Amino acid sequence: MTTPSPLLARPGAVEGGGADADVASHYGDPFREQRLLADGQAVVDLSHRGVVTVAGPDRLSWLNTLSSQLLLGLEPGRSSETLLLTVQGRIEYSIHVVDDGATAWLVTEGGEAAPLAAWLERMKFMLRVEIADVTERWAVLGATRALPELGDDVVVWQDPWPSIGVGGYAYSTVEDGNHPGRERPWFEYLVPREALGDVVDRTGLALAGSLAAEALRIAAWRPRAGSETDEKTIPHELDLMRTAVHLAKGCYKGQETIARVHNLGHPPRRLTFLHLDGSQHTLPQAGSAVLSEGRTVGRVTSVGHHYEMGPIALAVLKRSVDATADLVVQDGEDVYAAGQEVIVAPDAGQVVGRASGFLRSPR
Template sequence: MTYSSPLLDLPGAVEGGGPDAGVAAHYGDPFREQRSLAQGAAVVDLSHRGVVTVSGPDRLSWLNSLTSQLLLDLPPGRSTETLLLTVQGRIEYGARLLDDGATTWLIVEGSEAQGLAGWLQRMKFMLRVEIADASADWAVVGSVGPVAGLADHAVWVDPWPDVTGGGFPYSAVQEAAHPGRERPWSEYLVPQDSLYSAVTSLGDHRAAGTMASEALRVAAWRPRIGFETDDKAIPHELDLLRTAVHLAKGCYRGQETVARVHNLGHPPRRLVFLHLDGSQHTLPKEGSAVVLDGRVVGRATSVAHHWEMGPIALAVIKRSVDPAATLVVQDDDELYAAAQEVIVAPDAGQVVGRATGFLRGPR
């Protein structure tokens, strides 16, 4: 069934497409909306997101055994992020996770909710857990920073870009200078039947579209499941060990690959931020080839027009690409020069292992 948000009835609303269909891409003034959102004066309708709930006394220990994050004794109200990996360590599902003391809430991409709920249902065995796809009952509203008018609602606070307990940064930037610090992101869980009134009652906050939230996400180097991930993606390539993986927890599916790459090698690809040539007044499509010297070395995974920086993108490219090289994003016959800004360092992995004492032998 196709979803359509009630907030599309607001003046000027233009519906998004692709994974963001069903909510507004903008309400008539994308750059103003983006500026308001960045300044904490707007909220974004993300009600097309999926919401999966897990209840029962075994919920946290059970989820802990299945996913990449340490969830044992997670205090009520504390936000975290976790991944479900394949046996080969590739990202299968990613979830924003919040526990309220009785229920664990998993916020996912809308296309993932049904599949995740079904996968969890098959894995419950005899444990005391109940799983439900609650997407039809709950909506998500995003903001930069807290929103006083939504204070009564459960809120997931993005840990990005902090390095959470048991995590490790793969980015080359100094932590204090990480651009994600300019985007303290929150997502509120609002009953679907009160979404319209909850947002329209926020007199001091305007509505912004997903064009605004996506531009701020790209500028913050924040990976998004289904955009930066594909069927080969591992967490190291996207710097997700900082927020979504606990390197010292017990066994879970895919742990062997996570540990091996972190301790002994390098991820085969790396996430990079691109400053695109804006002289053409257009943007390349997501999925466009990233080219160096006539050879495809990766794909542009998220593309946006930032209100201050202009055209920007995230891309996943081969680790061996020279960080100083000027790349080209090729969208059919259109070519866009692209200057790199390193996110995941080309030498991340082995150097990380040596710095933390994981490797054996000469240093």
């Protein structure tokens, strides 16, 4: 677990909750912070993230055998995303990966670094790898642009979303050039935790809170581990096949399910984007039920207030839900009308034998 961020001592800081506890939700003006972050004029404190390092000459070939992404030959400074899956193909860990030529840096959600490091330790056998949970020594700083003022030697992960990686596949219904994720480039910088405040000052940029970062993430249709995922989630449901899975790499745990659903079946659920009715001036809580014709068909997974679009959300619905159906979100006594914008297509999967469809491989 991480300790509260020293940036919570900055003027106006209001501590977040849930997955974003220990960092500021905002510093007094969430919408201004969101605009600045979107324009590349702010950074966001992500020091509640977990950081694990894997060093040693076998690190990339070993991680490659364990995870869903092709990591062999990952060049220094090049970013990737990978998943550790159960035998049933369900997401166990979602990992941001960047290698500096000597060490692979793995960034996870807060609280997952220790169990991830322990899991990796059990898997290393006689290989030449050294694993460490370095969360207490390294912090993460987020931005929507490169920060050359931090120097050339800083370790930075650049989000591959929403590009379709080599070996990946898109399950969304939009043309790649029109994907809303194109409007949100994303960088995560690894900085010494004790120097976090000094690093922020060196950028000369404003501070934005987690509310700003979350609204931009939701608008970009970007899934987040622990928010869009649960104990049953498979990558196909969240369009993670585009960035986190290589369909032609060697064997890894969960591969059989990945291939079977992709080639012959359909994922049971699908990620969707919701435009929420903002007339109530409140937002539903994550976990609220999504209803169609009075029947619960899914759950809201993330909620935000976008500075241009207003109230927005991500939700995971049953695959069978009509893509044109009117939906409502129910949070206790409060009910919100919700217009859906399809992310993962209802007919996603079953690629073998298909002459056409929504699914696309890389150009």
